[in-house]
Amino acid sequence: MDMRANNFGKRYPCGSGKWTRRNWLWTAGGAVAGSSLGSGRARAAAPASPVAMARCRSYRSAELSEHMTTLFDQLGGIGNLVSGKTVTIKLNLTGSPGLRFEGKALGETHYCHPNLVGVACRLLSEAGATRVRLVESAWATGGPLEDYMLDGGWSVRSLKNAGKRIEFENTNALGSGTRYSELKVAGGGLIFPSFRLNQVYEDTDVFMTIAKLKNHATCGVTLSLKNSFGITPTSIYGGDAGVDEPNESPTKGRGPLHAGNRQPAKIAAPENDPSTPRHDGYRVPRIVADLAVARPIDLQIIDGVETMIGAEGPWVRDGNLRTGKPGLLIAGLNPVCTDAVGTAVMGYDPRAERGTIPFRNCDNTLLLAEGHGVGTADLSRIDVRGLSIEEARFPFEPAPAAGRAGAASG
Amino acid sequence: MLSRFLLITVLAVSLASAASLPEEWVPLRWDGGPLEVARRLGSENPIETASQRGVIEGWYAPETLALLKDTPYNCLVLTWSLGRATDADTAQCELVTKYEGLLRERGLAVLASVEFGPDWAEAVQAAAGLFDGVVLEGEFPAPAAVEALAMLRSVNPDAVVIPMGDWQHVQRGEKFPILANLSGLWPGMLSVSEAEEWGAGPTSNPWVLSNAWQVGVLLADGSDRPVWMGHRPMKYRPQPLEFADYARAVADVGMAGGTWVVALGDDLRERLHKGEDEALDEWRRLGEHVKFFGERQQWRAFKTWPSVVVVHDPAAGGEFDSFDVLNMLSVYHVPHRIVLRKDFPDKQVEDGSAVLVYDFEPGPAQEVDKLREFTGAGGTLLLGPRWREAGDSAPELIAGAGSIRRYPPEEVDSDRFSRNVRDLVEDKHAAPRPYNVGSIISLYRYDPSSDRALLQMTEYGDYPTENITVRFPRAIKSATVHSIEGEPLELKIYEGDKGGSEIDIPEVPEYCGIIIEFQQGDGHAGE
Numbered sequence: 001m002d003m004r005a006n007n008f009g010k011r012y013p014c015g016s017g018k019w020t021r022r023n024w025l026w027t028a029g030g031a032v033a034g035s036s037l038g039s040g041r042a043r044a045a046a047p048a049s050p051v052a053m054a055r056c057r058s059y060r061s062a063e064l065s066e067h068m069t070t071l072f073d074q075l076g077g078i079g080n081l082v083s084g085k086t087v088t089i090k091l092n093l094t095g096s097p098g099l100r101f102e103g104k105a106l107g108e109t110h111y112c113h114p115n116l117v118g119v120a121c122r123l124l125s126e127a128g129a130t131r132v133r134l135v136e137s138a139w140a141t142g143g144p145l146e147d148y149m150l151d152g153g154w155s156v157r158s159l160k161n162a163g164k165r166i167e168f169e170n171t172n173a174l175g176s177g178t179r180y181s182e183l184k185v186a187g188g189g190l191i192f193p194s195f196r197l198n199q200v201y202e203d204t205d206v207f208m209t210i211a212k213l214k215n216h217a218t219c220g221v222t223l224s225l226k227n228s229f230g231i232t233p234t235s236i237y238g239g240d241a242g243v244d245e246p247n248e249s250p251t252k253g254r255g256p257l258h259a260g261n262r263q264p265a266k267i268a269a270p271e272n273d274p275s276t277p278r279h280d281g282y283r284v285p286r287i288v289a290d291l292a293v294a295r296p297i298d299l300q301i302i303d304g305v306e307t308m309i310g311a312e313g314p315w316v317r318d319g320n321l322r323t324g325k326p327g328l329l330i331a332g333l334n335p336v337c338t339d340a341v342g343t344a345v346m347g348y349d350p351r352a353e354r355g356t357i358p359f360r361n362c363d364n365t366l367l368l369a370e371g372h373g374v375g376t377a378d379l380s381r382i383d384v385r386g387l388s389i390e391e392a393r394f395p396f397e398p399a400p401a402a403g404r405a406g407a408a409s410g
Numbered sequence: 411m412l413s414r415f416l417l418i419t420v421l422a423v424s425l426a427s428a429a430s431l432p433e434e435w436v437p438l439r440w441d442g443g444p445l446e447v448a449r450r451l452g453s454e455n456p457i458e459t460a461s462q463r464g465v466i467e468g469w470y471a472p473e474t475l476a477l478l479k480d481t482p483y484n485c486l487v488l489t490w491s492l493g494r495a496t497d498a499d500t501a502q503c504e505l506v507t508k509y510e511g512l513l514r515e516r517g518l519a520v521l522a523s524v525e526f527g528p529d530w531a532e533a534v535q536a537a538a539g540l541f542d543g544v545v546l547e548g549e550f551p552a553p554a555a556v557e558a559l560a561m562l563r564s565v566n567p568d569a570v571v572i573p574m575g576d577w578q579h580v581q582r583g584e585k586f587p588i589l590a591n592l593s594g595l596w597p598g599m600l601s602v603s604e605a606e607e608w609g610a611g612p613t614s615n616p617w618v619l620s621n622a623w624q625v626g627v628l629l630a631d632g633s634d635r636p637v638w639m640g641h642r643p644m645k646y647r648p649q650p651l652e653f654a655d656y657a658r659a660v661a662d663v664g665m666a667g668g669t670w671v672v673a674l675g676d677d678l679r680e681r682l683h684k685g686e687d688e689a690l691d692e693w694r695r696l697g698e699h700v701k702f703f704g705e706r707q708q709w710r711a712f713k714t715w716p717s718v719v720v721v722h723d724p725a726a727g728g729e730f731d732s733f734d735v736l737n738m739l740s741v742y743h744v745p746h747r748i749v750l751r752k753d754f755p756d757k758q759v760e761d762g763s764a765v766l767v768y769d770f771e772p773g774p775a776q777e778v779d780k781l782r783e784f785t786g787a788g789g790t791l792l793l794g795p796r797w798r799e800a801g802d803s804a805p806e807l808i809a810g811a812g813s814i815r816r817y818p819p820e821e822v823d824s825d826r827f828s829r830n831v832r833d834l835v836e837d838k839h840a841a842p843r844p845y846n847v848g849s850i851i852s853l854y855r856y857d858p859s860s861d862r863a864l865l866q867m868t869e870y871g872d873y874p875t876e877n878i879t880v881r882f883p884r885a886i887k888s889a890t891v892h893s894i895e896g897e898p899l900e901l902k903i904y905e906g907d908k909g910g911s912e913i914d915i916p917e918v919p920e921y922c923g924i925i926i927e928f929q930q931g932d933g934h935a936g937e
Contacts, residue, residue: 098848103873150845153877155914157904249833251826 039371046376049334050075051341053387056305057327059107064119064329068301071331072123074385081299083128085205091117091136092212092227092303094313097152101314101321106152109308109323112210114154116303116329118162120210125163133167134159135200137230140251142173171198173235173248180236180246180267183294189272190286190368195294196236196246196268206298209335213304213326213342215396216312217319218258218284219365220358220403221346223339224300224332226365228291229284232257236265257287281354281362281405289368292335296374300338304328304345310399319401326394328387336375337382339366347395350377358396360403432543432570432587433636435485435519436704438478439673442469445502446489449525458649462676465683470509477682477693478516482701483672485519487545490537493527503536510540521572524558526550534558543570547592547640549579559585574640577624582631589628594621594641594670596655597662599849599870618870620851621659623736625666626714627722630748637668650677653692654920657699658870661894661921664703665853665866667710672700695895699921702894709923712855712864716747716763717841718792718831723751726770726796735768735794738828745841745854754780764835768794786810792831793817840883850875850918863926869918878915885929886911893922 052074054067072078092112100106107113121132138148145168146156160166169175177199184194201207209224216222232254235241239252242265256262258280263270276282304326310319328345332338340350343366348358350366366377376382379389396402447467450457457463470488478486488506491499510520522537524530526548537544538561546555555573562569573581574590582589600617621639628637641659656672663670674682681689720736739746747763751770754777765784772778785791788811795817815834817827836843842865844852849871855864869875889901901924904912915922 096848097846100849100871100873103849103871105876147843147845150879151848153846153875155877156879157912251829 042367042371042373043376043378046336046370046373047334048376048378048381048383049332049337050383050385051330051332051334051338052385053331053341053345053389053392054329055327055387055392056329057325059113059115059305061115061119064116064305065123067329068116068119068123068331071301071329071386072127075331075333077127078124078299079127081127082124082206085129086131086133086203087124087129087206087208087299088133088135088200088204089117089120090207090209090227090231090297091134092210092222092230093136093138093148093152094230095315096139097148099314101308101323104323108306110212110214110313111152112212112303113305114149114152114159116301116305117210118159120208120301121159121162121166125165129163129206131165131167132163133169133200133204135169135171135198135231137172137198137233138170140234140253142170142175142235142249144168145170169198169200171200171231172233172238172250173246174198174233175200180233182269185290185294187293187372189290189293190372191271191276191283192269192287192290193272194269195232195291196264197231197295198233201231201295207295208299208301209297210301210303213302213307213328213330213346214312215308215310215319215346215358215399215402217316217401217403218280218405219288219362220360221339221343221348221365222312223302223342224297224335225292225339225369226288228295228297229254229257229288231291231295232287236268241265258284279405281403284405285363285365285368288365289372289374292369292374293372297335298333300330300332300335302328302330302338302342304330304342304394309396311401316401320398321401324394324396326392328392328394334375336366336369336377340377340379340382341384341389343377344379344389345392345394347393347397350379358399358402361405362403430484430519432519435588435636436482436700437485437487437521437638437669437671438481438483439523439640439671440469440486441489441523441673442466442474443489443502443505444498445492445496448496448498449489449492457676459676462680465680466676469679470505472509472512474683475512475516478513478518480694481697482704483697484517485521485542486513487521487523487671488541490522490541490544491524491527491530491533493525493530493533493548495529507540521545521570523547526554526575530554531557531561534561538562538565538569541569542566543572545590546571546573546575548575550575550581551579552581552583555581556583556585572638574638580628582633584633587635588638589631589633589635590638590640590671591624591628592640593624594639594659594663595619596641596651597621597658597868597870598655599872618737618741618849618851620737620740620868620870621663621668621670622666622740622851622853622868623733625663625668626736626748627724627733629667630722630750632750632753637663638671639663639668640671641673649675651675653695654872656692656696657894657920658868660696660699660703661868662851662870664699665851665868665921665923669703670700672696699894706923709855709864711859712857712862714747715745715841715854715856715863717835718744718746718764718766719754720746720748720766720768721751721754722748722768723770726751734824735766735827738824739831740851740853742828742832743844743847743852744828744832744835751777764790764792764831766792766794766831767797768792769796771796782808782810785812785814788812790834791815792834842880842882845879845881846875846877850878861928861930863928865924865926866921867915867918867924868921874917874919876917878918879912880915880924881906881910881912882926883908883910885909886913887927887929888925889913889927890925891915891922892925893919895919 052071056067101109180196181199181202182194209227211224211227214222234250235246238250239255244266246265260278306325309324310321343350354363370377513520519542522541522544524533524544559571572588572590574592577593597620625637660670791814793816850867852867886903891899901913906912
């Protein structure tokens, strides 16, 4: 859809890359009123948690298992967190599984790797988790997640045998649930006051994310926080979402969340203020920050063994896209802290402001989440265990598309 | 121009006699000589270097015959005429005449390539008696092709004419033993940027370019004639062509039941001329690819599985849209059988098949009655946008026990349309479902007489796909992978849902065919 055809778009033409004085005022206003973006008070008040890093050079399960075990130990163990619990893991399977970068396996570029997921399932089961749910809102389909994984070349059979009780759910629609859950954003939210999500996000004891160490065209970086953008069902928030009721057969992505060219299906709460900028560099970081409050992420793993550099997927143009092998695994218990370390490892300042690489034309999601009180992005307050940031550093620049925003993206 | 050919026709007193029947021919475009250089001058595919030019010009030297040894090719197409007089004609005739004789000594069939132009008839006349036939390239009208055949047959009653025009000039007349087409493109995958140029979305599926649908349309003719797919250089393929490009082209067409007319790119030709070991090995391997499909004619007993029966009218126009849909149905692995409109629906629609009428508007009452009968009996009818565009004048169709899905003109995006069709028919017709096949096209065929199936896959990406899972709705007894350069591989059979089976294919290099044997007594629904 041509976003310039709607009222919002006429005022703030998404895709043009223009950023007007009025937009800047909105950003500043939003920051002051809603999030205290990067303020000293938020920085000091937000909680801090340790983050652990390990060098891991391959996706061989034995090697992954060894390092993941060490990482969990360095975080104090995960038994207390998961024993006797249902753990829901949000994966990162962004974009069509048919779309490969240079023909490589998806796990070597922009998806989290299936072997890492398998190892995580096994370690969680061994730590006492009674059920592990693997979830993702599969691109442009409401079909079974197992089918989507198979289309990505994953062995679902192996994953099913990786732990005691492994389940799968495509959260792009209602899935196996009977209703959508409403998860509220404490404090009212920057964009949305609450989200309607697949039921699994509520009916879980522990919410975990397995993200990828990547740049992102809209948000500069995509790590554990941004991975939660994909928990929003396109049946409600997507390009062909229903107007009143969800569309249980979605075939499009999350364009409206980027562009703000329409409100979600009426089953969900509308935006707080539809007169805010219709610019993805403004909207997406705020929505992600809101989601981090609505659905807290208890345990984060960032897959940085092999990845794509320059953007979140092969569809991003003019991004100097390439593959790289940072050879890293990162784990943490607070998504802002974990992402701050991940961002620093990528060679960026996790407290960088808008207009600064990698947040070229977008707000800093980490600072917005920090403003929400989720966690601190202040590296000086984060206890980094295992590999140090200096030892782990793997610069991602030049990545000219990172954070340039201004175009619909996944 | 006549004088240029006169010498040749006088010399060619011994009538050509093909070493084999046309349906047994394995063609090789073996163009060369000064006329080929002239053809390339000013074409969209000019010769890049002086060295390559020299190689092409001297191609009809006896030394190149060594390249044909131990290859499957038994029918060579030589450059004969551009259809107009050129300064190179005389030299070309002398070269070709000598070379043709050497080929014939080796028991090969030889065809002359004649392009359409003001002097085509003279060129065909000159070819009579010298060659086993002519390949008419370009925009030859049907009467001209018939006239060319008469000319040849006046000298050699066994001579053949093979019209090889672009899609608009495909000639299906029964007098022509081969259904040939010059609209082949280099199969492969468009990169994201290229796909976007063609209109694909930023996060959409990759675009696969394939000739399989063209072969399918030609085979729908039902005459059981061989289908040859020729080609001209295309924009969307990098030069120089690599071995994988040749191999993929052979597999793409071979999978669909046709024959890719192998032709040398300038780079490979030059390297072969130099005798480079790597080039010679590629040439040998390419021959193995061609041979693989040639040796599996028995696979033609497997008929395309008709989850969707696409009723196609070659004369209806709007080919681009409907062909794009045919291609996308393949990309989305929707097993479909193409039926020509004139044949529909006599013995063509099995229980459970959906019928897609995409590219023509409502036809005569008799045809509409057939559709009514089909839906009345429970069939699923999918009507394309042209039917909808007929508006109030479109005859009323009542679903009855079946169902009708009308696609409005605004839903003509072939990608979304094909996905929708896939979703509609997926659970209704007992076809297998392959996974992790975004860069692969698969064709599913079934032989009711042996209760076996053939699942073929061609890889269009530059890297082989690994870890492909296929789910079958029936219980499988065995699955054997036949690849071009490997030994047959027995796959492990896994129990699937609802009495079905699953197999995992470790890798598809550029092509594989999998023979499936089903458990007895587990009949295939829909057949």
